Amino acid sequence: MRVGLIGLGAMGGPMAQHLAAAGLLSIVGNRSLQKVTDFVATHERIHGASGPQDFSNCDVVILNVSLDADVLQNVHALAEVLQPGSMVMDHSTVSVQTARDAAACLAGKGIAFVDAPVSGGVEGSRNGKLSVMVGAEADALERVMPLLNTYAARVTHMGEVGSGQATKAVNQIMVAGINEAVCEALALAEALQLDPAKLIPTLMSGAASNWFLDKRGVTMLNSQFTPGFKNAHMLKDLRIVQGMADSLGLNLPALRQAESDYAELAESRALPDADTSSLISLKRKNGDGGN
C-alpha cells in the first residue's frame, strides 16, 4: 500500500514520523515546502511532493490541514489525480457538511473518504496515543486501520461520513468548556496564593480531575503558552460548533462564553498562535476578559 500524507504541522508531523517508523509512508506534502525538505532529509525512502499531482499513485492520502477550505481544495485536487479504488482520510477538524462534501466529490471518481478527526493534543500525536473518531464505510475504515494503529490509542467507528466530525464537535464543546473551568479556578487559586505544586495533584485526585489541568496546569500558572492547541484553531472549531448548535435549536451559554473568549484572545488581543491555556490571562484580575 502506497501512502501519502499532506500537512506536516503540530499534529500531522508526528503522525508522519509514526507512519515512517512503521515503514508505511511513501510521500509527504505541506503548504510550506521547507517542512517537506526537512522531513525527507531525515527519511531517505520517503519522497517529497511539490503538489497534489505527486500523490497520483497513492492508495491512501492522509490530510492534516487547518481550515474547511484547505480540506476541500486538497480533496478537489486529489479527485483529479487519484485512481479509482484509492482513499482519502482527513484528520482535520471541519464541519459535518465539509466532510460530506468531500466524500461526495471523491465518490464521483470512485475514491473513498474517511472522516477521521482526532483528539489528544500534540502529546497524543507525539506519543501515538490519539483518539480517532471515524465516520466512514466499515470496509474503508478496515483498510486504513494499520495506518491508524501507528498513532492511535483508540479508533471508534461512530457511523457514516460526517459522524466523525459530529463527534469532534461534541469533543470541542467539552474541551473548550473545561478550559474555561480550569482557567477560572486557577485564576482564583493564584489570587488566594495557593501553592501550585500542592494544588494540582490535589485537584487531580478528586472530582475536578481532567486532561487539561493535568497537561497544562503547571505551564499556564507559569504563563508559558507554547502550543499545544492554538487559540485561532479553537476559535475556528467553536464557530463551526456554534453553527451546529444554532441550527439544532440548542441554547449553550458555556459554549457562547468560550467562543467569545477565544475571539478576544485570537482576534482582539492578536494571540492566534498562543496555546488555548492563555485563556487564563483573561480570567486574572484586571484581565477584563470578554465581558
Add this chain to the structure above:
Amino acid sequence: MRVGLIGLGAMGGPMAQHLAAAGLLSIVGNRSLQKVTDFVATHERIHGASGPQDFSNCDVVILNVSLDADVLQNVHALAEVLQPGSMVMDHSTVSVQTARDAAACLAGKGIAFVDAPVSGGVEGSRNGKLSVMVGAEADALERVMPLLNTYAARVTHMGEVGSGQATKAVNQIMVAGINEAVCEALALAEALQLDPAKLIPTLMSGAASNWFLDKRGVTMLNSQFTPGFKNAHMLKDLRIVQGMADSLGLNLPALRQAESDYAELAESRALPDADTSSLISLKRKNGDGGN
C-alpha cells in the same frame, strides 16, 4: 484514641464505615437520629449520640454536615464539652471565614481545628479514595492521619486553617464548570443522535477526558439523576465561591453561569435533591435554561 463522627449522610456515612472497619470509631451522631440507630444496630461496639454532650470524652470529633451554620453550631456546642488537647476535624464545604471562626472558637478552649474538605464524590467516599485538602497545624494533621488514611487516596497539607476551604473553592469552580461543559456537549450529542456507548469511551480517550463524564456520562444520558452530589449543595458552594471571587475582584463568567444554572435547578425548578448531572435538562432543546 476515642473518635466521634457527626453527620452520617452520603459522604459521612461511608467514612464512618471505613473508620469502624479499622476499629477507629467510638461514637456517631446525626441530626436525624434514625441514621444513628441504623448505624449502631450493625456496629455493636459503636455508641450512638443523642447530642453534642455525648462526645465529651472524644479525642477527635469529625464533622460532615452541610451548611456553614451547621458547622458553627456543632463547633460551639463541642467547645463546651470537649477536653483541652482534643480536636475537631471538619470535612464539610464552608467558607474560609467559617473555618477560621471555628478554629478561633475552639482555640479559646485549647482544642485544635483541622479544616479538611474533600473531593471525589460519593464513590470516592464509598471506595475510600477521597482527596482531602487540609488547612491545619502540621502536628494536628499528623494526629488525624491514621483516621484519614481509612478513606482517603490523597491527603494534601495546603497550609494553615482556611487553606483547605480555599482549595475546595478552587475545586468547586472547576467541578461546576466541567459539569457545564459536559452537559452542553452531551446535549449536542443527543441532538446529533450519536451512540453514547461509542461516544463516551471515545471522548474519555482524548483531551476532553474528565472525572464527571466518566462517572456521570451514562446515567445522565439515561436521565437518571440520583445523587451523587445534590444541586442544592452545589448552589450553596458556588455562592460561597462567587463571594470569594467578588471580594478578590475576579470576573469569572463561567462560574456565574454555573451559579445561575444551579439556582434555576435547585430553586426555580425545585430540584434541590437531584444530582448535579440533572443540569443536562437545562441544556436540552427547549430546556430554556437559565438564560
